[in-house]
Amino acid sequence: MNITDSIKYVGVNDYGIRLFEGQYVTPNGMCYNSYVIDDEKLAVMDTVDKAFSEEWLTNLERTLNGREPDYLIVQHMEPDHSANIVNFTNRYKNATVVASAKAFAMMKNFFGEDFSERRNIVSDGEELSLGYHKLKFIFAPMVHWPEVMVTYDSTEKVLFSADAFGKFGTHDADEAWTEEARRYYIGIVGKYGAQVQSLLKKASALEINIICALHGPVLKENLANVIGLYDKWSKYEPEEVGTVIAYASVYGNTAEAALALADSLREGGCKNVVLHDLVRGDISAAVADSFRYTATVFASPTYNADVFPPMRQFITALVERNFRSRRVAFMENGSWAPMAAKVMKELLTPCRDISYAENTVKILSALNPESKMQINTLADELCKQ
Ligand code: FEO
Numbered sequence: 001m002n003i004t005d006s007i008k009y010v011g012v013n014d015y016g017i018r019l020f021e022g023q024y025v026t027p028n029g030m031c032y033n034s035y036v037i038d039d040e041k042l043a044v045m046d047t048v049d050k051a052f053s054e055e056w057l058t059n060l061e062r063t064l065n066g067r068e069p070d071y072l073i074v075q076h077m078e079p080d081h082s083a084n085i086v087n088f089t090n091r092y093k094n095a096t097v098v099a100s101a102k103a104f105a106m107m108k109n110f111f112g113e114d115f116s117e118r119r120n121i122v123s124d125g126e127e128l129s130l131g132y133h134k135l136k137f138i139f140a141p142m143v144h145w146p147e148v149m150v151t152y153d154s155t156e157k158v159l160f161s162a163d164a165f166g167k168f169g170t171h172d173a174d175e176a177w178t179e180e181a182r183r184y185y186i187g188i189v190g191k192y193g194a195q196v197q198s199l200l201k202k203a204s205a206l207e208i209n210i211i212c213a214l215h216g217p218v219l220k221e222n223l224a225n226v227i228g229l230y231d232k233w234s235k236y237e238p239e240e241v242g243t244v245i246a247y248a249s250v251y252g253n254t255a256e257a258a259l260a261l262a263d264s265l266r267e268g269g270c271k272n273v274v275l276h277d278l279v280r281g282d283i284s285a286a287v288a289d290s291f292r293y294t295a296t297v298f299a300s301p302t303y304n305a306d307v308f309p310p311m312r313q314f315i316t317a318l319v320e321r322n323f324r325s326r327r328v329a330f331m332e333n334g335s336w337a338p339m340a341a342k343v344m345k346e347l348l349t350p351c352r353d354i355s356y357a358e359n360t361v362k363i364l365s366a367l368n369p370e371s372k373m374q375i376n377t378l379a380d381e382l383c384k385q
Contacts, residue, residue, distance in 0.1 A: 007153075009033070017029055032048035102146055105147075140198075142195035150164065193234040298328065338363075359381050
């Protein structure tokens with residue numbers, strides 16, 4: 001596949017993967033992108049996951065069409081992109097490996113060698129001419145690991161963006177970018193908003209016509225929107241007014257209360273009311289929506305004088321990703337000693353700039369007229385946001 005006349009796609013699709021990193025569901029698979037820049041000097045941008053070595057090497061061979069690559073540019077050392085560096089260097093013995101010093105240190109750890117006889121250690125801002133294409137390496141530490149750099153091709157205005165702007169899904173997944181890019185960003189890079197902001201600042205000085213990420217599609221349209229969303233996400237700003245009701249229910253009574261709150265919010269005219277079942281659903285989608293919208297309601301039974309474990313997992317994921325600047329409310333269930341609201345609030349203590357609702361719903365085993373009234377009162381309060 002040609003991205004431009006001289007930039008070609010040699011990545012692979014992983015249709016069979018069910019959990020990326022062993023933790024994120026991937027209903028539409030995943031892809032590991034790799035590119036060839038065909039010029040006087042020929043550069044290969046990154047490798048792919050170890051499960052696709054043969055397919056990638058075949059793609060490469062077909063695209064190279066008898067030529068030998070001059071460079072393997074390694075932007076990121078996470079194994080979904082770096083696992084075939086040794087296969088590459090064994091096959092193409094005259095190619096130079098180009099990466100940051102930190103990436104070479106990681107190669108030593110991963111592979112027991114750091115290619116000292118055939119490497120080019122680049123520094124932030126360093127340039128490499130391929131002939132027609134002039135590449136500039138821009139360090140992007142913690143987007144998503146410390147060794148990461150992105151690469152700007154100033155000739156064709158292409159940003160090779162490493163993990164940034166990637167998404168879940170195969171390269172040919174028939175879906176819009178935003179939903180799965182948000183879930184990917186919040187899940188994988190969400191903790192590192194400050195570092196993403198610093199990359200965006202560097203990128204703002206560049207004219208970018210195409211983004212070639214290591215996951216997801218090649219982006220050629222709506223780049224201002226894509227970059228704008230990254231700006232919002234990395235500043236931890238909500239995208240829209242809306243309320244997420246994230247509930248963990250053992251026997252269905254807390255779920256019933258969550259659904260009743262959703263009804264009450266909708267009747268009250270609240271926009272964008274979104275329910276997430278933390279037990280049977282995808283917690284990473286609930287996390288992404290909590291960053292998307294302005295308010296989150298946490299609903300959990302008391303369990304072992306604590307919260308039900310899926311709720312703890314959800315809150316931990318939010319806290320790890322610097323959840324902040326949101327409106328929060330609680331619904332707790334407890335048959336004899338309700339503790340969940342207190343525990344949930346304690347778990348959220350590290351989060352900055354949280355505005356807690358005045359009303360908390362307390363359910364004693366199952367909904368009754370009093371708790372139904374509390375639900376309506378909470379809905380009234382939340383609809384005023
Ligand atoms: Fe897709 Fe951080 O690796």
